[in-house]
Amino acid sequence: MSKTLIIKDIDDYKRKLDIAYQKWQKNNFSEKWIENLKNYYVPSTDLWNFVKLLRARKKLPEEKYKKLEEKIFKDFEEIEKILSDVLKVFRAEEEAFKKAGIKEGKVTYTCPLCGGTAVAVRYKYGGRYHGLGSHCPNCGFSHT
Ligand SMILES: [Zn+2]
Incomplete structure (x- = not known):
């Protein structure tokens, strides 16, 4: 039984990212935790980008991360609008x-x-x- 990752808007996106990131942090950024998250949801572009952002947040310097986040949020909004x-x-x-x-x-x-x-x-x-x-x-x- 898989669930679909539903993101309503950018605020919702940010909130869900924060929550997921904190949970991941509590799990010592374990690869298994990320895998479980990925397997929990039905594959989608949103899920793929969501995981990408989580990984980038841990790995990239703040400035680079913000740029990626901005780009992904912009794409998300464009698709929503269409x-x-x-x-x-x-x-x-x-x-x-x-x-x-x-x-x-x-x-x-x-x-x-x-x-x-x-x-x-x-x-x-x-x-x-x-x-x-x-x-x-x-x-x-x-x-x-
Ligand atoms: Zn018209």
Whole structure:
């Protein structure tokens, strides 16, 4: 039974890193402890970076560590933003199709990211819905 390492935001990230680091310290920075941590969670990029940061915190000088931390936090935030943007667009498209009363075809709706007029395309092919051509001409967001 594995758990997924869930990090909500940067504050949560920092808090979890602090807690894990203190625990690791109490375990005399044992390699086994890190291995157990890794095996406890489902493999993910977040977990991989989390372990990387723990190791770096022990090994690197403060200044170098801060730089790595900054970079990893920035990547984390970017991915979070992309995921939430995609969710927002999917929700808005769903609404637009509902409003139009169709399941397939083409509808326009207000882009939740920029407020421009976006186009949602949906067609069934091979038993699945696809959205190739869905895009917002204003902000450039698109998906398939
Ligand atoms: Zn847009």
